[in-house]
Amino acid sequence: MQDRQFGRICFVYGENGGKYPFNHSLYLKGDKASVIIDPACSQEKLARLKDEGVDWVWLSHWHEDHIRYLNLFENCPLWMSGRDFPPLTDIRIFLDWYGLESPDQRGYWEKIMIEEFNYQPISQARFLADNETIDLGGLSVQIIATPGHTPGHLSFFFPEEELLFLGDYDLTSFGPWYGDVASSIEETIASIRKLKAIPARRWVAAHNSGLYEENPGSLWDAYENIVYERENKLLSFLEPPKTLGEICSAWLIYGKPREPKEFFEFNEKVLIGKHLDYLLRQGRIMKQDNRYARV
Ligand SMILES: [Zn+2]
Numbered sequence: 001m002q003d004r005q006f007g008r009i010c011f012v013y014g015e016n017g018g019k020y021p022f023n024h025s026l027y028l029k030g031d032k033a034s035v036i037i038d039p040a041c042s043q044e045k046l047a048r049l050k051d052e053g054v055d056w057v058w059l060s061h062w063h064e065d066h067i068r069y070l071n072l073f074e075n076c077p078l079w080m081s082g083r084d085f086p087p088l089t090d091i092r093i094f095l096d097w098y099g100l101e102s103p104d105q106r107g108y109w110e111k112i113m114i115e116e117f118n119y120q121p122i123s124q125a126r127f128l129a130d131n132e133t134i135d136l137g138g139l140s141v142q143i144i145a146t147p148g149h150t151p152g153h154l155s156f157f158f159p160e161e162e163l164l165f166l167g168d169y170d171l172t173s174f175g176p177w178y179g180d181v182a183s184s185i186e187e188t189i190a191s192i193r194k195l196k197a198i199p200a201r202r203w204v205a206a207h208n209s210g211l212y213e214e215n216p217g218s219l220w221d222a223y224e225n226i227v228y229e230r231e232n233k234l235l236s237f238l239e240p241p242k243t244l245g246e247i248c249s250a251w252l253i254y255g256k257p258r259e260p261k262e263f264f265e266f267n268e269k270v271l272i273g274k275h276l277d278y279l280l281r282q283g284r285i286m287k288q289d290n291r292y293a294r295v
Helices: 043-052 091-097 103-115 185-196 218-237 244-248 261-281
Strands: 004-006 009-012 025-029 034-037 056-058 078-080 133-135 140-145 154-158 163-167 202-205 285-288 291-294
Touching (some): 009 043, 091 103, 103 261
Parallel strands (some): 034 056, 163 202
Antiparallel strands (some): 140 154
8 A cells, every 4th residue: 555645644654564563654744734643653764754844853752663763753843642652762661561571581572662652751841631632734633542552542533534543453363462560441531432423524543444434334343243253252261270471372363373473472471461460350260379260
């Protein structure tokens, strides 16, 4: 797919089809200011846009596959949710927010963050608020708080073009991510429903297919249903009761072991952990002698 122009908004198609570790970005050209949203699509494209003019950088959230080339814009003010700012101020907070504990894991990720994702600590940002409308000059933007994926995840609605930027509620067949320390299954579900209800004509997700020029329709429910499918698989697997290790080695989320092992084993474990916490809170399972059992 190629970059596409909608009025003053450019959909900038990402490398690797917008799949991790890249994304699709948006470039906004208002009369008053030009903005790049989520600068992780392609170093070459972003360097060109920088020459064309970028006044501000906005982020949907703090994840590395959305800040990969933020370093190109070090002189541009950064705008994002205050709730997602702490991990960008210090690599140790970044690693804490992913729940990385062992020195080996922290060392592995710190190196990747600096070498591949160009991580540099940032000392200040302007915080965007839910429901705030910003006039860029001939183009306005409504800020929509969509927590869950991360606590400060933001989506953006452009009324003139009836275009909705979904960020990482990306409607992929893998389903939503809510594996960080501060992610929330409940908030993820509420945010998917909030986005679905917005009357847009075009939808942009930060990854994979990216641009939808017709209502994604059943994709919305399919995406939300993956949460319940994961939960049902887990509940069936807890008959008889299992330890966390036994659950994780069944690959209920990813279906099978994937490479790089360090990355996917960790992801499987944190997503399963979120579901176990959620089911424990609801009183639908219990933990006895290190085993999880259905109630
Ligand atoms: Zn993300």
